[in-house]
Structures are given as C-alpha cells and as structure tokens.
Amino acid sequence: MKLSRFLFSFRFAAQGIGTAMKREQNMKVHAGSAVVVVAAGMWTGLDPVEWMLVILLIGGMLALELVNSALERVVDLVTAERHPLAKQAKDMAAGAVLVFAVASAIIGLLIFLPKWF
Numbered sequence: 001m002k003l004s005r006f007l008f009s010f011r012f013a014a015q016g017i018g019t020a021m022k023r024e025q026n027m028k029v030h031a032g033s034a035v036v037v038v039a040a041g042m043w044t045g046l047d048p049v050e051w052m053l054v055i056l057l058i059g060g061m062l063a064l065e066l067v068n069s070a071l072e073r074v075v076d077l078v079t080a081e082r083h084p085l086a087k088q089a090k091d092m093a094a095g096a097v098l099v100f101a102v103a104s105a106i107i108g109l110l111i112f113l114p115k116w117f
C-alpha cells in the first residue's frame with residue numbers, strides 16, 4: 001500500500017469520528033464520561049495496570065459506539081421501511097453497547113471504590 005493511501009485512511013477514520021461526535025448524542029456522552037474518568041484517575045492516582053484497563057475500556061466504549069452508529073446508518077440505507085430485521089439489527093448493536101457499558105462501569109467501580117473508601 002502506498003504511504004499517501006495509508007495516511008488518507010487515517011483522514012477518513014478521523015472524519016468518521018468527527019461525524020459521530022457531531023451527530024450522535026451518545027458519542028458526546030461517552031466522550032464526556034471519558035474526560036471525567038481520566039480526570040478522576042489523575043486525581044485518585046492509578047497504577048500503570050489500572051490506567052491500561054481504564055484506557056482499554058474508554059477506547060472500547062468509544063469504538064463500539066462508532067460501530068453501533070455505523071450499523072444504524074447501514075440499516076437506514078438498506079430500508080426506510082419498518083422491518084423486524086432492521087429492528088433486531090439496531091437493537092442487538094445497541095445491546096452490545098449496553099453490555100460493554102455495564103462491564104466497564106463494574107470494572108471502574110472495582111478500580112476506584114477501594115481507593116476512595
């Protein structure tokens with residue numbers, strides 16, 4: 001792959017992230033939460049492994065929300081009609097985001113609570 005093509009793929013990816021940040025309310029909520037968690041981590045003082053976990057969870061959450069938003073657009077592109085499969089696809093993708101968010105919240109509590117109390 002030529003270098004310019006490789007660099008362009010980063011530009012397209014950045015455009016995708018920018019579009020999601022502008023148009024997706026949930027993406028803004030996740031990004032805002034990430035800022036709060038990083039600030040809390042700096043204030044609390046985490047060890048390197050804890051930081052790795054926090055960064056992995058924040059990155060995973062944002063990445064999953066991007067995939068969910070992409071899937072919503074593909075479904076809307078495929079059909080403007082109400083269709084049970086369209087509902088299942090969107091709801092399953094939303095379910096994936098929820099599963100990861102709950103797991104992240106539990107791990108976050110396991111990291112932070114013992115340091116605070």
Ligand SMILES: Nc1ncnc2c1ncn2[C@@H]1O[C@H](COP(=O)(O)OP(=O)(O)OP(=O)(O)O)[C@@H](O)[C@H]1O
Nearest residue numbers: 072075076079080081082083084086087088090091
């Ligand atoms: N084309 C469709 N056919 C059937 N159900 C759909 C379709 N589009 C959305 N739904 C369902 O309608 C419910 C409400 O969806 P929602 O209001 O979040 O709209 P959305 O299209 O999924 O998302 P957005 O509001 O971001 O466009 C969800 O259960 C979703 O799966």
